[in-house]
Amino acid sequence: MSCGLARQELYAPRSGPIDIAQWSSTVPPQAIRVATSDQIALSGYFWPGAPGDKDIFVFFHGRGAHHGVAAKYAQYLRGRGDAVLVASYRGFGGNPGSPDRAGIERDAAAFIQTAHKLAGEDARVWLLGHSLGAAVAIDAAAGRHDIAGVITIGAFATLSAAAPWYARPFVPERWNNIDELKRIHAPLLIVQGDKDRVIPGDSGTRLAAATQGPVAYISMTGETHKPPMQTLGPWLSAAIATMNKGQAEPLPELPASWTVVRQTS
Template structure:
């Protein structure tokens, strides 16, 4: 019996140790390159480089609009690359909004490895590019955070308030959504990254809108509703929509929610 108990303990330790060591490979699912030039994606698009506080140069796409109503900084979710957000940029520029599509460190061929602290530096570099290099007034800047990126955008909004903040399919915190998908693991004890969307959004002074689907199989709709309650946010629920359905990627309900916050 002692040998059996020792084997079970060793197996559990191996599983938990592996989950701890490789957790970021489960959290972050970056898409690589090569990617086309921004001008091939949308006429007038510009390939730009963002310099982070820790010295990384990150490739991004900037899509200017003449006499733009506002500029949208897009903080993406945990997967893919900026090429997948090109339809969103097309829809937003058609509404008179300039757009910056960011790829985090480790995404889209960028150097570095993603972490919560690293992503925070990446979006600050993006904001600095828009405010400093482009000259966008902070009061004409909107943030859009997608899923995991909602936590990134909300945390940025606490330090650098925008004109408005849109959170698409946000979870309350990473441990809560992780526990939904890995109920057999002590997720909250294992995670290195917190991504506490609800806690951040409660401190945001700018107007907030939460957009989510009612059939989301990745982020439970009740978590998005809890984020909205924490941020006293306007809520846009899309009936029957799952997490990655096109209607939530660049559909009219999402685009309208962003455009409605433009000053």
């Protein structure tokens, strides 16, 4: 299998134009354009925050999705007045280019830079990623000191471990969240569904054990790889009030049947 074909299989970019009305059921977001360091123009979406609110979420979507799907999830983060920026990657959702790890890293950096500009001085930038997007968020935060915290949903420990055994020799990009977490000292919130069959069941435990800074690992009983954002989004908006203090506890009251697996400050 060629590297180009392997990458297409890995990222499975959903292409074609996006009608945001099909994906957003709340207040429609603003369409924005972001330029990367290698001059790729990317589309994204933005919901402004309440006046004076310095918190801004940057949402990174997963494999086989695009920024329309991400907006469908991210719209539920808006309830407490926080700004929300929906990121996208080259080759997805009508964006030019083809995805690879180096390119996606540039894409993430461009959206983080945009988030700081949008939120202004003293911005508190929160990186939130689902599935592959969790790896993008972790990778983007590693080594930076301008990130308030990282939130992962349905994250794998390593991409090779999440791939079927027969595909592992052909995985062209080595996303290793365990290694990257060693370079993150901002608070980390790990959220996993206990019925998630897309990633290995020990992923959350491995991620929490590898974290150097404050961490909370939340298990959502009965939930799969698809996040229940109508419930999770408002809870995350409340949770960053604790994380703003550089801690991972105490967190807001959990929805019924969700549990704290691990929590350290």
